[in-house]
Amino acid sequence: MRQIDDVMRTPIDSLEQQEPIIFLYPKADIMQAVEAKTSYTGKMRADKENPNHIDRMSLTEGESFLSDDMLRDAIVHVHEWLQAFSRDIEHPYGLDKEDKVFFVLQPRSWWARNEFSSVEMNIKNALLEYIIYAWFEMVNPDESLMHYAKYEEYARRAQMGMNTSKGVLERRHNTPFNTIYGN
16 A cells, blocks of 8 residues: 555646545544444343443454554555546545545545535445444344444445546437438
């Protein structure tokens, strides 16, 4: 994984492309959201038989040796989804020196920039859901697949957002009238 400083020095080769888009997510924010979501899930699953469910299901700073690996895995998996939207360009990604997750995407000239916030939100949610999936795979396997499905859905939405064009595409239907009169 490259550092973000190296990415900023990389020239744009094609005139068809726009300036790179950099998505940044502070690691602390991601892990705080994961902790909140897993703690809440544990709280909702607690009952008289298992009152300490919250302690078992919460991914906290105490498990940082595990959560750091899960975050790295999530970054790689989300990158694979994003890379699929343009296979001819390698998109840098990783964790920079300031502990921020970054993805640098090179949009095409036809990309609708109004999709930025949607793509940004879906990337972040995909990261969160993948980490929760990896954690629940160890502590609550019954729910882990649900979070994996959510991860895939958010990653797919991010990928679709990167494939959204600015204009309306006109589809020509092949009808007998078009074939005869060429219209």
